Amino acid sequence: MDVFEAIAKRYSYRGDFTDAPVPKEDLEKIVRAGIQAPSGKNEQVASFVIVDDRRLLDQIARIVNKPVCKTAKAMIGCVTDSRPILGDISFAVEDCAASVENMLLAITALGYATVWLDGVLRFDNIADRVGRLLGVPEGHTVRILLPLGVAAEPGSQKERLPFARRAWFNRYGG
Ligand SMILES: Cc1cc2nc3c(=O)[nH]c(=O)nc-3n(C[C@H](O)[C@H](O)[C@H](O)COP(=O)(O)O)c2cc1C
Numbered sequence: 001m002d003v004f005e006a007i008a009k010r011y012s013y014r015g016d017f018t019d020a021p022v023p024k025e026d027l028e029k030i031v032r033a034g035i036q037a038p039s040g041k042n043e044q045v046a047s048f049v050i051v052d053d054r055r056l057l058d059q060i061a062r063i064v065n066k067p068v069c070k071t072a073k074a075m076i077g078c079v080t081d082s083r084p085i086l087g088d089i090s091f092a093v094e095d096c097a098a099s100v101e102n103m104l105l106a107i108t109a110l111g112y113a114t115v116w117l118d119g120v121l122r123f124d125n126i127a128d129r130v131g132r133l134l135g136v137p138e139g140h141t142v143r144i145l146l147p148l149g150v151a152a153e154p155g156s157q158k159e160r161l162p163f164a165r166r167a168w169f170n171r172y173g174g
Contacts, residue, residue: 006105011157013113017071017149026110027052027074030148033106034078034099040091046099049077049134049142056133063129064145068115072147076103079136080143096143103146113151118144 001009031048039045051057052074061069069075078100080092100116107114121127121142131142160166168174 001109003105006109008157010104010108011113011155012115013151013155014066014068014115015155016067016152017073017113018152020073020150022052022074022112022149024052026112027076030103030106030110031076034076034103037095037098037102039095039098040085040089043085043091044095045081045083045085045090045092046095047079047081047140048099049079049136051075051077051134059133060130060145063126063133064117064120066117066120066147068117069145069147071149071152073149075148076146077130077134077136077142078103078144078146079131079140081140083139092141093143100144100146107146107148111150112148113155114146114148116144116146121145 027050031050034046034048035044051060057069057072057075060075061072078096080096082090082092085091104114104116121130121144127142130145131140134142136142164174
């Protein structure tokens, strides 16, 4: 699958996963794609915890309480370190997002499905609780969680606004 096909096929999956496992070598391939993303000043402040232990997966699923987590065969936690990189500017969010997009495309290209879980981590100390479970140190945050596996149901990307409403040559608004 080339990159444009992966971009077109990627979508947010929130259904059940089949019993098919996600082998460690695929998980490593996916996270290597995340590691290869650009980062501010190449400081690489995003790091990753790959969870494939059933007991831990169940514990995270209980904390996050989203149906998609219940049958996930693996999860990737994207952890940020918000230390300043340029003056007092942190690039943690940007680095993390770039890595996550690379991983979403790799997950799609390998035939798996996932969803970018972010909002849910920000309530009820869920990010901290998941972080503690995974041994994430002080000053680091689990910003994004990707539950993944083989989708049990079909799905597709949501519709986007037309190109002409979102992009223009040479001048904002055309
Ligand atoms: C910054 C960000 C935060 C997101 N947070 C969540 C989330 O907490 N839960 C969720 O189900 N989807 C989340 N998503 C997925 C979006 O809802 C999804 O990408 C959007 O609705 C478009 O659908 P598509 O990915 O299928 O095209 C998030 C996506 C982004 C980029």
